Amino acid sequence: MKPLIDVQNLTLLFDTDEGRITAVDDVSFSIMPGEIMGLVGESGSGKSVTAKSLMYLNAPNANYADESKILLNTEDVSLDVLKLTTQKQRNVVRGGAISMIFQEPMASFAPAISIGKQMVEQLLLHTDMSKAQCKELSIEMLDRVGISDASSRFNQYAFELSGGMRQRAMIAMALSTKPKLLIADEPTTALDVTIQAQVIDLMRELVDEFRMGILFITHDLGVIAQTADKVAVMYLGRIVEQGLVRDVIRTPSHPYTQGLLAALPKMDDLESPLKPIPGDIPSPLERPTGCVFNTRCGQVVGDVCRSKTPAWTETSKDHFGACHLYTNEVNG
Amino acid sequence: MTEALISTKDLSVEFLISGSLFKPKVLKAVDGISIDIPKGSFFGVVGESGSGKTTLGRALLNAVPIANGSATYDDGEMKYDLAKMTSTELKDYRKRAQLIFQDPYAALSPRMTVRDIIAEPLEVMGLTKSREETDKVVREIAAKCRLNLEHLRRFPHAFSGGQRQRISIARALVSRPQFIVADESVAALDVSIQADVLNLLKSIQVDMGLTFMFISHDLSVVAHTCDHVAVMYLGRIVESAPTKELFNNTRHPYTKALFSAIPSLDPDAEKTGQRLYGEIPSPTNQPSGCTFHTRCPFVQDICKQQVPKLEVSDKGHSVSCHRWKELMDVAAL
Numbered sequence: 001m002k003p004l005i006d007v008q009n010l011t012l013l014f015d016t017d018e019g020r021i022t023a024v025d026d027v028s029f030s031i032m033p034g035e036i037m038g039l040v041g042e043s044g045s046g047k048s049v050t051a052k053s054l055m056y057l058n059a060p061n062a063n064y065a066d067e068s069k070i071l072l073n074t075e076d077v078s079l080d081v082l083k084l085t086t087q088k089q090r091n092v093v094r095g096g097a098i099s100m101i102f103q104e105p106m107a108s109f110a111p112a113i114s115i116g117k118q119m120v121e122q123l124l125l126h127t128d129m130s131k132a133q134c135k136e137l138s139i140e141m142l143d144r145v146g147i148s149d150a151s152s153r154f155n156q157y158a159f160e161l162s163g164g165m166r167q168r169a170m171i172a173m174a175l176s177t178k179p180k181l182l183i184a185d186e187p188t189t190a191l192d193v194t195i196q197a198q199v200i201d202l203m204r205e206l207v208d209e210f211r212m213g214i215l216f217i218t219h220d221l222g223v224i225a226q227t228a229d230k231v232a233v234m235y236l237g238r239i240v241e242q243g244l245v246r247d248v249i250r251t252p253s254h255p256y257t258q259g260l261l262a263a264l265p266k267m268d269d270l271e272s273p274l275k276p277i278p279g280d281i282p283s284p285l286e287r288p289t290g291c292v293f294n295t296r297c298g299q300v301v302g303d304v305c306r307s308k309t310p311a312w313t314e315t316s317k318d319h320f321g322a323c324h325l326y327t328n329e330v331n332g
Numbered sequence: 333m334t335e336a337l338i339s340t341k342d343l344s345v346e347f348l349i350s351g352s353l354f355k356p357k358v359l360k361a362v363d364g365i366s367i368d369i370p371k372g373s374f375f376g377v378v379g380e381s382g383s384g385k386t387t388l389g390r391a392l393l394n395a396v397p398i399a400n401g402s403a404t405y406d407d408g409e410m411k412y413d414l415a416k417m418t419s420t421e422l423k424d425y426r427k428r429a430q431l432i433f434q435d436p437y438a439a440l441s442p443r444m445t446v447r448d449i450i451a452e453p454l455e456v457m458g459l460t461k462s463r464e465e466t467d468k469v470v471r472e473i474a475a476k477c478r479l480n481l482e483h484l485r486r487f488p489h490a491f492s493g494g495q496r497q498r499i500s501i502a503r504a505l506v507s508r509p510q511f512i513v514a515d516e517s518v519a520a521l522d523v524s525i526q527a528d529v530l531n532l533l534k535s536i537q538v539d540m541g542l543t544f545m546f547i548s549h550d551l552s553v554v555a556h557t558c559d560h561v562a563v564m565y566l567g568r569i570v571e572s573a574p575t576k577e578l579f580n581n582t583r584h585p586y587t588k589a590l591f592s593a594i595p596s597l598d599p600d601a602e603k604t605g606q607r608l609y610g611e612i613p614s615p616t617n618q619p620s621g622c623t624f625h626t627r628c629p630f631v632q633d634i635c636k637q638q639v640p641k642l643e644v645s646d647k648g649h650s651v652s653c654h655r656w657k658e659l660m661d662v663a664a665l
Contacts (some may be wrong), residue, residue: 043493162611163381192549193549193550193594194593194608195611196593197593198609222594225596225597226595260523263526265527266552267551270555270556270579273531274531277528278528280494280525
């Protein structure tokens, strides 16, 4: 089976006043239909920019490298997103084959237009349905995501809904066009834990029901452990570790992933002090050479970490780490 | 037990919202809270958004008016009644009680250098006499928060989230306060940085003998830093206990639900926990009886009619639930 989305060697540079910034550096991953892939990393690691690339949503000062490919394969279309040139072509992808839900639902809904009108608007744009059909479908979707009294909520505005409700409405809106891939950019970060648990349950249910793929972006490894099938860990624009969730969380191979896991407050061990990763994520203007993590890494093995980008090593089956601990450079 | 630095009795905070002049509508954000924050402790307050935890923190800083009840501050040197303060008293209280904000991106003026940001409280409060003295104090406090001289010359935009939060902390500490309210101070930070800032707060607290009120929605963070935790729901404290006691011996169904909602790091963890359905009701339209009854899986008639009292029991553990004793046997939670 062909993957739903296949990202190959994605490299993305931004032209800014201060110079050229490498936001995404040689990133490759793929998602199968019905699969949830988690993308984890600190702020500034390039998670959101990567996700936006899949829909060609980045700002005009973005430059994609020539060898970058984003291959989308569904029953209807098979194309390279980066090769689309006109707005019309891109709209097939945006909101059609791929939908996105954002972190802050209050900022993502227009405040002066009712929820329902916004839902109908995008359906009219992407489908051939009549206005009445669109309304019917929208209410059905609102009902499906667990919004009670959906037909009256349909006429309400974003400020009238609570945070959890708004995020549900956002999910309903994103799913109403029946996308093949859903990008969820920190969908639960702004929510309380109790509401977060509800939203996570809902998303799992919806994957089973619609058989779509999900790219789930978050900085919370606990959320990833509970939702995703596989996970990629990003740092400063590079994926440093990739594998099945179970393997990555139980036996992290990259020192950065190990650091992230150690920094998490654990409920079953309140005594031991928290272990932060030393230092801060460097500015993208001052990207370290060699392995991007070498400035904060506690396991630097030698000059090779500062001079050479580590190659991928399969540390266990289908579990890859990009670290010199596993390359032959150290021993040789 | 050490004496309390902050002590409140039936503290309530109300906000006036809409309604006509003769029929004003009142929102009770904090409703009859009695707490003692012992000197030198790290006191945690947890709850969902809308539970009134921020308002409680602000009331203790005299940043919102207290509607009913009393709150006192006593550091051995000075004693204040927070409900009735003159403006001179308030001016002095500001030196003794400070706030660290949630979002370090919004809390720092982009047009001031880090040195000026940290020095401003000193100048406004007239704590230092000369520029040299100010510089000296600023440098001392900056070093405590791991900021070097080079950092002091720069503007906030050049700093990452963790560094900015350290600047906010330095500013809050510069007037040598006794009492600090840290309102969601790590919520906006990445986990790798969060641990660093928490460790810094902890070490400063021990170093300078401060008393912290740590407001957070994240139980795992609170568990790691605080000595005592109070759980709030709709303006009331539903459970309050020393951290270890609270975590090992959870009594209130709401606290239990909060625990089980924390996503486990174990991908194969059985989801045995109790899910909470629905959302926190609006404080303008509070449920009768126990305010948690609309979401509680163990609700009975009594819960809808009577407001449960906050029962204080052994080990400083207090809980406000009609059924907590019988529920202790329900293992499923």
